[in-house]
Amino acid sequence: xxxxxxxxxxxxxxxxxxxxxxxxxxxxxxxxxxxxxxxxxxxxxxxxxxxxxxxxxxxxxxxxxxxxxxxxxxxxxxxxxxxxxxxxxxxxxxxxxxxxxxxxxxxxxxxxxxxxxxxxxxxxxxxxxxxxxxxxxxxxxxxxxxxxxxxxxxxxxxxxxxxxxxxxxxxxxxxxxxxxxxxxxxxxxxxxxxxxxxxxxxxxxxxxxxxxxxxxxxxxxxxxxxxxxxxxxxxxxxxxxxxxxxxxxxxxxxxxxxxxxxxxxxxxxxxxxxxxxxxxxxxxxxxxxxxxxxxxxxxxxxxxxxxxxxxxxxxxxxxxxxxxxxxxxxxxxxxxxxxxxxxxxxxxxxxxxxxxxxxxxxxxxxxxxxxxxxxxxxxxxxxxxxxxxxxxxxxxxxxxxxxxxxxxxxxxxxxxxxxxxxxxxxxxxxxxxxxxxxxxxxxxxxxxxxxx
Numbered sequence: 001x002x003x004x005x006x007x008x009x010x011x012x013x014x015x016x017x018x019x020x021x022x023x024x025x026x027x028x029x030x031x032x033x034x035x036x037x038x039x040x041x042x043x044x045x046x047x048x049x050x051x052x053x054x055x056x057x058x059x060x061x062x063x064x065x066x067x068x069x070x071x072x073x074x075x076x077x078x079x080x081x082x083x084x085x086x087x088x089x090x091x092x093x094x095x096x097x098x099x100x101x102x103x104x105x106x107x108x109x110x111x112x113x114x115x116x117x118x119x120x121x122x123x124x125x126x127x128x129x130x131x132x133x134x135x136x137x138x139x140x141x142x143x144x145x146x147x148x149x150x151x152x153x154x155x156x157x158x159x160x161x162x163x164x165x166x167x168x169x170x171x172x173x174x175x176x177x178x179x180x181x182x183x184x185x186x187x188x189x190x191x192x193x194x195x196x197x198x199x200x201x202x203x204x205x206x207x208x209x210x211x212x213x214x215x216x217x218x219x220x221x222x223x224x225x226x227x228x229x230x231x232x233x234x235x236x237x238x239x240x241x242x243x244x245x246x247x248x249x250x251x252x253x254x255x256x257x258x259x260x261x262x263x264x265x266x267x268x269x270x271x272x273x274x275x276x277x278x279x280x281x282x283x284x285x286x287x288x289x290x291x292x293x294x295x296x297x298x299x300x301x302x303x304x305x306x307x308x309x310x311x312x313x314x315x316x317x318x319x320x321x322x323x324x325x326x327x328x329x330x331x332x333x334x335x336x337x338x339x340x341x342x343x344x345x346x347x348x349x350x351x352x353x354x355x356x357x358x359x360x361x362x363x364x365x366x367x368x369x370x371x372x373x374x375x376x377x378x379x380x381x382x383x384x385x386x387x388x389x390x391x392x393x394x395x396x397x398x399x400x401x402x403x404x405x406x407x408x409x410x411x412x413x414x415x416x417x418x419x420x421x422x423x424x425x426x427x428x429x430x431x432x433x434x435x436x437x438x439x440x441x442x443x444x445x446x447x448x449x450x451x452x
Contacts, residue, residue, distance in 0.1 A: 023116040024423040025109060025144075028152070028416040029097075030121075031086040032182030032207060032378070033067075035416040036104055038111075039119065039423025044416050046108035050100060053230075054081040063103045076275035077230040078268075088204070089123045089183035094133045098141050105142070113142040117432055119419050121152045124186060124200050128444065135443040139435050146432035148422075149450045151195045153177035153188035155418025156376045160406070161193075162421055168372050168404075174365060175372040176358060178350070178389075179415075180379035182207045185337065185350065187357035189369060199360035201353045205336055205345075207379050211236055213343075214333045222324035223268075231277050235266050235326070236333060238279055241288055241383040243331035244391065246339075249288075253328035261287050262330050267323045280323065288330065334382045338392060351392035370397055371404045376414040380407060 024039030030050060037044035052061040056079055065075065085097035105111055118138055122131075131149075138147050156177045161170040169175045173192045179185065183206045189199040215232050218225050225232055243249045253262050264287075265280040279285050340347040348356065358369045370393075375386060386405045393403050408414040422428060433446040 023111060024119060024428065025105075025111055025113075025116050026119045026416060026419040026423050028121045028419060029086075030182055031084065031089055033412065034100070034104065035413060036109060037416065037420065038109070039420055039428075041420055042417065043413065044420075046104060047412070048104070048108070050086060051082050051084045052096065052100065053077065053083075056080070063100070063107075066108065076269065076271055078271060078275075079227045080230060082229055086183070089181075089206075090126060091130050091133060094137060098137055101137070101142065113144050116144060117146040117148070117423075117429065118142075118144045119148045119150060119423050119428075121155065121415055121419065122149050123183075124151065124153075124188065124195065124197065124202075128447075131447055132443045135438060135446070139438045144435065146429065146434045147438075148428065148432045149447075150419060150422065151188070152179055152181075152376075152415045153186065153190050154193055154195050155416075155422060156374055156408070156414050157190040157418070158193055158421055159414055159418035160374055160408070168368065169374070169406075172368045172372065174368045175374050176354065176369045177374050177376060178354065178380070180206065180337065180350075180375070180377035182378065185353070185377070185379070187350075187354045189357055189361050189365070191361075191365065196361060199357050201348075201357040201360070203337070203340065203347050203350065203353050205340060205347065207233075207236075207377075210240075210333050210336060210379065213336060214240070214329060217329045217332070218324060218326070221329075231268070234277055237381070239264060239266065239285055239326055240330050240333050242334045242338075242385045242388045244384055244388055246331070246335060249331055250328060260327055261290055262327045263325055264330075265323050265325050270322055334379075334385070337379065338388065349392065350389060351396055354393060355396045367401050370401045373403070373405045375405060375407045376411045378412050380411045 026037055026039050026044070028035040028044075032050060034046070034048055034050045035044045036046050046066050048066045049064045051064065053064055054061045055076055057076065061081070061083060083093075083096060085091060085093040085100060091097060105113055120134070120138070122134070126134075134149075135147070138144050156179070157169065157175045160175065161167075161173065164170055175190050177186075177188045177190055179188065185203040185205055187201045189196040211229065211232050214236050215226050215228070218232070218235075249262070253260060255261070264284040266277055267274075267280050268277050269275050336343060336345075338349045338351065340349060354373065358366055361369065375389075380386075386407050390403055390405055393405075397403055410417075431449075433449050438446050
């Protein structure tokens with residue numbers, strides 16, 4: 001990867017390169033979502049779940065529609081069966097992935113793969129057998145003319161350096177990328193656009209594990225939702241948040257009725273009037289912000305901050321039983337990332353994971369890495385995520401180091417946008433492995449080109 005390629009800023013003419021270059025497909029092939037588009041564009045053409053699903057109304061598995069499309073909103077995914085080609089971050093079903101990619105290239109990107117290059121993201125330390133299966137998909141099934149495999153963290157670093165050319169990340173060409181994705185969480189040191197593999201640390205927790213934990217909590221306390229993956233993803237994204245003081249919030253969560261700052265109601269789809277679940281009272285979902293205000297604590301005693309539950313409230317809530325309440329589940333689920341040991345998992349928390357990653361690097365890099373922490377991935381979208389991480393990190397970091405955490409403008413698209421920038425580089429084609437090279441040397445020797 002070029003040390004510091006010069007690209008236009010995203011708010012300028014990033015697509016100016018697209019017309020002067022051959023077609024490059026940029027594919028961020030995540031375990032949860034596929035982000036795919038054309039090199040040089042600011043945003044991907046399609047963002048859709050990386051799976052096949054079978055709603056109760058269908059006898060066969062279907063390709064999901066892109067997120068936020070009108071057809072996706074109309075589809076009832078209650079108790080839908082799901083098949084995923086990627087498990088725990090790695091490709092386990094190449095045939096299923098081929099089917100999904102074929103649909104993506106033909107119906108969403110509308111590209112001729114035989115005349116296109118492919119920039120593909122891959123998680124760290126992917127097994128050689130999986131790399132071979134991926135290369136077979138790219139060159140033998142889809143006949144791409146060339147391939148470049150990139151580390152997600154390096155692309156995030158590249159994008160951040162390009163958006164802030166006067167910032168520390170750009171000047172020092174050094175950062176620590178914290179990627180909280182669907183399958184797991186990585187803390188990755190990046191230096192001059194290269195991943196320092198010896199410093200990469202991983203937590204085997206991601207968005208999927210958080211959703212599964214929320215399923216268990218709700219199923220135990222309210223109603224069985226163990227088969228409702230898409231529904232509980234929506235609940236997690238709309239209602240969960242990161243607590244800044246878990247002990248205090250656990251006390252607040254014990255209060256009954258509407259005096260509980262965290263209580264809110266989620267209405268399940270009924271398949272008739274609405275096929276998507278929704279939050280009954282969006283204002284109630286934001287009441288937790290009052291928990292950061294210490295004015296409701298007097299002498300360590302929690303005082304009432306909400307009106308008692310009225311008869312009208314009880315009647316309104318009891319109009320339908322097709323709903324459930326959440327209280328402490330809202331912050332206990334994201335708490336897994338910070339304190340996995342509390343749940344019996346033999347995993348370090350995120351703050352300790354970051355410290356271990358930085359300590360694995362040369363001491364001269366430590367101050368810059370602590371001051372250049374970049375958050376990416378869907379799980380970093382939880383409210384108060386960065387504030388909590390800074391509170392956890394500060395006691396673990398020497399006082400003479402500054403800690404600065406940057407959250408990407410769109411953590412879900414950050415990797416893809418970095419790939420789009422790299423694909424716009426005039427040196428990109430020279431960095432790729434061509435189909436002729438693959439056929440001559442095989443996968444293993446071609447992969448040496450991507451050693452980072």
